[in-house]
Amino acid sequence: MIFQDVIFVYRCGVPWTTLTCSASSTWSRGNCPTLLAVHVHAQVSVYGMSSHTYLVTGAAGFIGANYVHYVRQIEPDARIVVVDNLSFGSNIHNLDEVRDHITFIPADIADHAAMSDIYQRCRPDFLVNFAAESHNDRAIIDPSAFMRSNALGAQVLLECSREFPVRSHLHVSTIEVYGELGDGDAHFTESSPLNAKTPYSAAKAAGDQIVRAYMHTYPSMNIRMTHCANNYGAYQLPEKLLALAITNVLRGRKVPLYGDGQQRRDWLHVLDHCRGIHAALHADVAFDREAAATDPSHLPIFDLSARTELTNYAVVSAALRELNVDPTEWIEYVPDRPNHDKRYLIDPAKAETALGWKPTIPFADGIAETVRWYRDNTDWWEQVIEVKGELAFDWGADRQLLVDSMWGALGDRRVQGFQAV
Template identity: 45%
Template sequence: MAKKKVLVTGGAGFIGGNFVQYMVNKYPGYDIYNLDLLTYAGDLTKHRNIEKKDNYYFVKADIADRETILSLFEKEKFDYVVHFAAESHVDRSITEPEIFVRTNVLGTQVLLEAAKLVNVTKFVHVSTDEVYGELDFDPKTFFTEETPLQPNSPYSASKASSDLLVRAYHETYGLPINITRCSNNYGPYHFPEKLIPLTISRVLNNQKVPVYGDGRNIRDWLHVFDHCAAIDLVLHKGTNGEVYNVGGHNERTNLAVVKTIISTLGKSEDLIEFVQDRLGHDKRYAIDPTKLEQLGWKPTYTFETGIAQTIQWYQDNKEWWEQIITGEYQNYFQKQYNV
């Protein structure tokens, strides 16, 4: 019996990279293909522990390169596609929005077309709670799968656009799909420009930690390992055509997150430096994950256990994030693959 082939796009990124490792280790009977263009946030060094396994394959390609993607799908005939690949940093989307449209919208359409041509069993599109816009500070209000899409940044607008394309390919062509929308992830291998790893790395180096505005913006934090388990469940048991919200039930202000990290590392809050607020900075995100929980998922990490584990991981893996900060990680592909 032929092994199932799973294509994971963006598998050199943070969430996709953790998912690739999760799948390679959990499903030795699946062949896991990691497709990534290796832009600034794509890091292959995280996969040193699996790159010799016989069910792991790496493909360097641009998801918006139609000819290459169609050729790859025709050759490999993937059974499943789990689509993480995206430009995802809000600040970068404000200064360079066209890059986000190309990758997140056009790239998704190219993948959908390829998936349609080879009749994939399931296409799981990994999206974000940011497509819903923002909530007020009322703790009783949450995003549900029925919340209207009201994106406020070029990043979230590009993700909402890709969500609608995925839905359209299901409704028009019958492509089997699911869409997941997650809250803010954290955990191992998080690229050091995002809030939690940025704070950890800067505090460990006794550098100032920038906090936007007054730091009162609230996010719901989800450990990346819990997210991987959720996507695995949706891939195998999600009802065709449905959207599932993935939330951690761990709401914190940005300032509280920074203070927790500083306190855990035994440093002074004098390291906090308030900076001009981000343009269009959403007040609050919070997800109601009841629908996914009814499918059989529950988060296993509280924020307290998850952030402690994450801080410890960054202390134990200083060489990983230091080579990210210096840019040395970008040479790994050339060295590993002799190109």
């Protein structure tokens, strides 16, 4: 694959342009930039004005990229501006198929000066924030980066939407902010207390609390938030459970499974998730402030789920059977991750009623489609592994990582052998 360095010049109100730059270019930015220069391993072209402008942050990640593809499909005339800092979880090639129809700006959502300038120049109608550090295992090793993106970044975007008002501002969050669900409990709902147990989910919960505070304090901002079940589908990094299982088998490697594999998760195809996000973004979601003061279910918060609760073993087994291999021969059990949630499940009833949204992709069909995608896109995931390395630590062999990280001694020590779920 040929890589090309590009400079993205962004000027809202006139056609956007992409200029080739030298290989020595670096990302340079002042307090209020008019030009961004960055090394990018693909050319992303852009185009001019249209009726709606979407600003999508975290758009080079798994779910964000799928959402950009979705919006491009259902609103071909929309102007889509995407922002990503191209951190570990991002992959610019996730946007290759839409690169002629989007504007890409490399930026950190926690950088207020940069984001304020982007808002001022682009004047988005809609903001959708996918930007987050989301790797549970990596958060155990280095929690600080997660707080910057997931909490501070969320607040910076809210301030930008307050300074430069948008039609609606949607913050994408996760089921994990609710914590672990007891065996006797049916599900979490929008009124459930936040009870995060891990550094990742705590950082997301901090962002959620900031979003809720802005909902209460600035109701005219038209903010809404979603929580999603575990997603699966195209463009997911092969450190996550299903993507790791599929790519390991395609490479002739066994599939590591944490603990006894009986952790239970709620599963939702990423395209159903994207449809739910878009429905929430465009819905009329005026809320009763007095009722919401004591019951968060009255806030414009929507839990998105397909009501598909399965053990990790069952999920991996379904993928392996689709790959025509015997799960009992290809699964190997590895030491569990510290503080690993045993079960979580959310109820999508509010989203179904208020948004008219329902998932449409049965799990069996979604697994089959996902396996086909990874079979057909080996260049994509092989390049991810080549660039990022093996995407896992082994908690059995490398628990010293926890000790090392406390003293700042963590190096780039990657070992094959576990998944993040």
